[in-house]
Amino acid sequence: MRHAFGTTFDVDDVYLNTPSIGVPPQPVVEAVSTAVSAWGRAQTTAPQFDGAVATARAAFAQLVGVPPSSVALGTTVSGLLGLVAASLPPGARVLTADREFTSVTFPFVSAGHEVVEVALDELPERTGAADVVAVSVVASVDGGIVDLEALRAEVGPDTLVVLDATQSLGWLPADLGWADVVVAGGYKWLLAPRGAAWMALSDRLAERVTPVQSGWYAGGWDAIYGLPLRLHPDARRFDLSPVWLAQVGAAVSLPWLASLDAEEVRDHAVGLANRVRRGLDLPAGESAIVAVRHHGAADRLAAAGVRCAVRGGAARLGFHLHNTDADADTVLEALS
Template identity: 80%
Template sequence: MRSAFGTTFDVDGIYLNTPSIGVPPRPVVDAVSEAVGAWGRAESSPPQFDEAVDTARASFARFVGVSPSSVVLGSAVSGLLGLVAASLPAGTRVLTAEREFTSVTFPFAGAGHEVIEVPLEDLPERTVSADVVAVSVVASADGALVDLEALRSEVGPDTLVVLDATQSLGWLPADLSWADVVVAGGYKWLLSPRGASWMAVSDRLAERLVPHQSGWYAGGWHAIYGLPLRLHPDARRFDLSPAWLAHVGAATALPWLESLDAAAVHDHGVGLANRLRAGLDLPPAESAIVALRHEGAADRLAAAGIRAALRGGAARLGFHLHNTDADVDAVLEALA
């Protein structure tokens, strides 16, 4: 059990794998457990989950800086971006970063669009040749940050900007409201169950999207049987029916994360990451994710009982709310 930021985490051992799966605080676990118990006792009914869905949607909207009416529900980043990719003209030129997470690139490539990879640092200046720029705010493989200010200043007025904030929301304060798409899965730094994902869409993009995957939830309770087509007038018309239990957890996790001092959360994670970098003679960075290419690093960490991930040939570690200086010391000892 660990105490941090006014709550507790049932973390046993050293867990540095938040970039893969976030560890929820105890109140999130309790909320989901209570909902599962009610389901098992036949005490659940579909309408009772509407409040949790609305709460999580509104909280996500505030993280991004948009209205809840601009937020689409989904279950995974790739599915939500598939909606975008399928609504674009054939042959759309999509610019992305090298080694970008494939849930960002595959939906566009699978739809037959031309996807062009460039080094992350070169991406802003190359946007002039693209119809769409699709990139992660923080790279999954190594924690590198895209230069949002440069991207915003360089991108043309007709180019759509798609940002995957899965590896940034929850620890990196940033203005994302200007992008045409901000999508994120909730099960990493937002400390929610897998199955809750959201996508904020700009008005100009929403006009172009085709609600080809919308079901009854996109129309609401009055639209569950029969034609004609009748969908919500805002971005909810693109909703997928939510994974209810996942949104129960998200409705607890996201508002709690919102209530924290965003600067303190950022400084905590990045501070620990930089303490590790300093101990390994690496330059400081502005990321809570550290990719270590030291020989045998992944095996040494595993042997020491430290949970991390192997990504792109590097041991990937992420520092979030429950982590401490002692965790950094343990990594340094394991790699000594």
Template identity: 55%
Template sequence: MRDAFGAEFEVPRGYLNTPSIGIPPGAVADAVAAGVDRWRRGADTPDDFDEAVALSRQGYADLVGVPVERVAVGTAVSQLLAPVAAGLPDGAKVLVAGGEFTSTTFPFAAQAHRDVTVTEVELAALPSALPHHDVAAVSVVQSADGTRVDLDALREARERSGVPVALDVTQAAGWTPLRLDWADWVVAAGYKWLLSPRGAAWIAVHPRALERTVPVVAGWYAGEVPLQTVYDMPLRLAKGARRLDLSPVWLAHLGAAVALPYLASLDPAAVHAHCAGLADTLLTALGLPARGSAIVALDADAEKLAAAGVIASTRAGKTRLGFHLYNTVADVEQVLDALGCDRRARPRG
């Protein structure tokens, strides 16, 4: 058991796989377990979960720096970006980063039957390439190696060109400070850095982008008062971003209702300093430049690390490690031991 940032985490030693699956605080796991127990006993009705959905929605809004009325709930990044892709005009030109996670790119590529084209450029070139396209979609932090997009440059390019931007913050929200009220769409899945069960995801939609976002998965929960839109035509959707709501995965939101408000209550600068600081400590000890990202990708023997008890993942041919709230310098030391690093180069403390 580890105590970190006012919460308890039952995280195994050497767990550095948050970019794949986050480990919840005990209170989050307890909330889900209590929900399973109520389910077992038939103790809930659908509207009993409304509070949990509202809390997770507010928590996401706080984490990405937008008004809560902009936020819709869903289940996955690709599902929430599908309405964005569906709203593109025929022949639209989409800009993405090379090596981007496919949940961010495939919804747009799936529109090829309408002559929608997707162009990949180097991440650093994305802001300058924006004016030549109709929309851009990019992860704020790249899944494969933790590289960060230049948000200031992208915001400036968006303001100058008027070209809308969709941001995926799945690998960023929860460890880095974000203020993204300028972006047209901001989407994230909750089961990584947001420490929630899989099945909860959110998208923030700027008012100027709402009409160009087509609710292709509209259902009963997308109504202004969901329990009044369970039967009969005509189509009647909520006026704001909630028209994009998907019927929530109840147990996932029970966990997210605890996890996201907890994360939003923390000092974002302190969280960033902790997470990125541990990653940079590892890089420095290996003679590599610090990068200010909680995710690092190493040319390291994944099997050797696994044999030493380091829990990580392999992405794009490299071993990917991620440092979150519950990680400590002991996890850094474990990686260095596994790699046979000279102890004189080790971090202190």
């Protein structure tokens, strides 16, 4: 059991795989376990989950820096971005980064748009001819961070900016509220169960998006039977029916993360990542994700009990709230 940032994590080994699956703090586990037990005793009703949905939505809005009325609820990043892709004129030109996560790019390609990949550090200066820029704030493959200030300065007034914050929200404080889309899945750095995702939409884009996936939840309890179509007036009209247990967990993890000192969280995670970088003679960085390309790194880390992933030919390490100096030192000992 580990104690960090005012809570506890039931983690004994060296878990550095948050970029794949986040480890929830114990209050999240307890909330979901309680909900599962109530379900198993037939003590569950659908309306009782509305509070969790509203709480998680408001916390996501706080983390992004937007009003809750601009946040739509979904289950996956790709599903939410499919709505955006479907709203664009045919053959729109979409600019993205090399090796971008395919949940960001595939919805646009599948919708018939032209998707152009460029180097991450060149992306801001290449936005002039793009209708849309779609990029992760922090790259899944290696932790590279897009230059948000440069992107905001370079992007034209008619170009839509779509940001996937799945690998950044929860540890990286950043001004994201200016973008047309900020989307994130909740089961990584946001430490919620899989099945919860959110998307913040600018007013100018929300006017263009057709809620083609709308079901009863997009209209609420007064819209569960019969016509005519009646949807919420704000971004909730794009909502999918929630995965209840995921929302129960998110309603605990997201407000807690939003209550923390964001700079302290960033310094903790990046500090541990840089402890590893220094020990491996790598340049210091600003990301909580470290890509280790040393020969045999993944096998040596696994033998030392370090849990991580292999992405892009490198061992990918992600440092979050539950990690410690000892975790970083175990990595260095394994790779020495």
